[in-house]
Amino acid sequence: MRLTCPLCGERDLREFTYRGAALTRPEGETWGDDWHDYIHLRDNPAGENREYWAHSTGCAAVLLVTRDTRTHEVLGSALAKGGGA
């Protein structure tokens, strides 16, 4: 599996760290079902998944990657909002 960093180009998987499913962080600061949902529950699809990856040994940018979990095919990658180096 190789990932494409928008800043550095296509790179080896070893340079990247998976940072979790791409979810929207709740607005509130008190514990509730929205936080339970965000931290614990997952759609966990067998198929197209949207996830964050950090280019940790490269430029440190955080990427939003779309990937097929059945085949490891990478369908797209872009800088995550606010994830630039």
Add this chain to the structure above:
Amino acid sequence: MRFSGLRVLKEGLTGNRGWGPHWRDPAPKPAYDIVIIGGGGHGLATAFYLAKEHGLRNVAVLEKGYLGGGNVGRNTTIVRANYFLPGNSEFYSHSLKLWEGLEQELNYNVMHSQRGIINLFHSDGQRDAAARRGNAMINQGDDAELLDRDGVRRLLPYLDYDQGRFPIYGGLYHRRGGTARHDAVAWGFARGASDRGVDLIQNCEVTGIDVEGGQVTGVQTSRGAIRARKVAIVTAGRSGQVAAMAGMRLPIESHILQAFVTEGLKPVLDNVVTFGMGHFYISQSDKGGLVFGGDLDMYPSYAQRGNLPTAEHVMEAGMALMPMIGKARVLRSWGGIMDMTPDGSPIIDRTDIGGLYLDCGWCYGGFKAVPGSGYALAHLLATDRPHDSATGFRLDRFRDGVGLMDEEGTGAQHNTH
């Protein structure tokens, strides 16, 4: 058909013509009291204990492929009870006790071998942690011995004790730990369940779960609709997809865990050895292959195969620990789909839907749990109360934060356990 030494002798002298199929191959009936989705180790064990311990025989196990074709056939066969936290500790202790009587109970050779497990440590701090864990195991009623460096060296003289990064200080020795023959465990439970009247239905994929007024009423399958008063989802690796049929989202992310086996060698490794700091563990199968693995690939996957960086990392760790394995040639590798939960511990519980039960989230520790999980889920299905050994495996602990069992203290991200 019972196995015995006399029977083996007789069959051997008469051309082995007397052996029959180990289980029946029935067509699905229109309705059952209990339907278990998933014919793996946990599902088959649940069916066995439902019939044996609770006399419930109007039970079906639905398997989309063949019995034991999932993770119970794709693991590294370690059996142990060396957990630390209350909740896990009593469960795995109970499961190990069931393992110790399993072959007699099933009249089936599951090749359970209590060859001992050694968890290595590499610093004073880790030694303290190992001693603490060992004391917890002893307090639970299990066994643990703290070995110093020379104690480990007497058992495992070929390790590299002075490697620069992780010199070996000693190990926590769990003598009752060991391995078992993974397929035989599934087959033994299948035979025991089938003999007691449970219908094991293969090539029967569940495509829908019927819920009416908050109560489960049955399942839709590739072989027609089946009504049921109770339905248990026992499909670790695919829990999310099956639970979604009932409109549920689970606290599970599926990750890939790779394992490797070398060509067959003469006996060289008597125990199971874990090198946690290097992300490596190893044992030798009875066929002679060195069976080893490491950590997750760390990204979600259903591919049942991993990528090379993790394979490379595991091989490097193996070489660092026991350089002699560099002479062995790797025959094959594979991957299993792991139900990773936010605290690294499993779930055996009811759901918000009446009559629908969950047994999932086994992370990469499901094999050793097979008897204990089947026993506990059967108890829950039969009595609607959790078994004493499994009261900690609540689904709602993530919502309310009570009784989380994060053995490694690595936080709520699913892949860190």
